Amino acid sequence: MKIGIVCYPTFGGSGVVATELGMALSKRGHEIHFITYKQPVRLEQLSNNIHYHEVNVPEYPLFHYQPYELALSSKLVDMVKLHQIEVLHVHYAIPHAYAGYMAKKMLREEGIDIPMVTTLHGTDITLVGNHPFYKPAVTFSINKSDVVTSVSQSLKEDTLKLFDIKKDIKVIPNFIDISKQDNPFTDCQRGLMASDEEKIITHISNFRKVKRIDDVVKIFYNIQKKIKAKLIMVGEGPEVSVAKQLVNELGISSNVLFLGESNEINKILCFSDLFLLPSESESFGLAALEAMINGVPVISSNTGGLPEVNKQGYSGYLSNVGDVEEMAENGLKILKDKETLALFKENAKKMASKFDINAIVPLYEEIYENALQLV
Ligand code: GMT
Numbered sequence: 353m354k355i356g357i358v359c360y361p362t363f364g365g366s367g368v369v370a371t372e373l374g375m376a377l378s379k380r381g382h383e384i385h386f387i388t389y390k391q392p393v394r395l396e397q398l399s400n401n402i403h404y405h406e407v408n409v410p411e412y413p414l415f416h417y418q419p420y421e422l423a424l425s426s427k428l429v430d431m432v433k434l435h436q437i438e439v440l441h442v443h444y445a446i447p448h449a450y451a452g453y454m455a456k457k458m459l460r461e462e463g464i465d466i467p468m469v470t471t472l473h474g475t476d477i478t479l480v481g482n483h484p485f486y487k488p489a490v491t492f493s494i495n496k497s498d499v500v501t502s503v504s505q506s507l508k509e510d511t512l513k514l515f516d517i518k519k520d521i522k523v524i525p526n527f528i529d530i531s532k533q534d535n536p537f538t539d540c541q542r543g544l545m546a547s548d549e550e551k552i553i554t555h556i557s558n559f560r561k562v563k564r565i566d567d568v569v570k571i572f573y574n575i576q577k578k579i580k581a582k583l584i585m586v587g588e589g590p591e592v593s594v595a596k597q598l599v600n601e602l603g604i605s606s607n608v609l610f611l612g613e614s615n616e617i618n619k620i621l622c623f624s625d626l627f628l629l630p631s632e633s634e635s636f637g638l639a640a641l642e643a644m645i646n647g648v649p650v651i652s653s654n655t656g657g658l659p660e661v662n663k664q665g666y667s668g669y670l671s672n673v674g675d676v677e678e679m680a681e682n683g684l685k686i687l688k689d690k691e692t693l694a695l696f697k698e699n700a701k702k703m704a705s706k707f708d709i710n711a712i713v714p715l716y717e718e719i720y721e722n723a724l725q726l727v
Contacts, residue, residue: 474635504657559589
């Protein structure tokens, strides 16, 4: 099949899922066309059947906001015609489903019918899309998609609760490419980060308010009172400076490392002992899954789709949002001795392997096949 994928090309989970999906589909013989404003960060290499088409938005001083949706839908029309793309798969409703629908309509005028699959990822529903200024357009574009998928059961329920949705929503969970984690060449340089007796605790995100970064710091603060530990913070975003300030105030700067954005997540996770994800809301928690497949147990909040990924007392622990005391106690329970930590590490890996990419990609293929019958 020739599949057009629209996504955010950034480190955010939706972009990562879209990119990994596209790469996996290309390995299964499909021709993939990424259509976005920058080459996706996780896109390893372009090949015969992976293409990237850049959406350019010309700057014009009259516009306070440059019309990205317009440029995207025009690019979609051009690319569908040029490459005979058969299916459009848009990740994140805003504004991709809206632009995709406009492209479909324009193509129809030229006698071309193309189905559009929309995958809902989380903040497009729970935070941004739900805003009254966007809600009518988001509702419309979800209802006008030929097939709608969501990355967790919890996100499906939120979508049905928050929007007037007439379409069936299929749950297809996010996934992980296990073969990448089993790479024997991963250079696990634990010694560079901490001494043997120190535990390594990690947080990876885009440092938005929803991630409750101050809770990450407070959980670590409580843990390091009891055991020797280092906190590694990976990612960039508006809350980095707030976190740095809190770290200074608590006097723990020598034990906290801010690494910025990284494409070497597996290298960092391979020496991590615990992963913290105390988010306010989280439709799935791909970062937790990436930690788990690297054998890192997770301390998370029990919000959104996290209970579908992290299993209480098995791959980690879940607590109410904001309960940093309980989260720290649970972290200490996991880290208390070698045997317990080893068991949780093993369990985290086992739990994560349920989300094997090889089981999930055929579900998307089936969706594309069905979508083709709908137009
Ligand atoms: O919150 C993020 O990390 C970014 C955001 C995105 O849209 O890229 O992530 C959302 O989609 C991910 C992939 O499906 C999910 O794993 C995240 O849980 C979800 N974020 C939220 O719901 C806050």
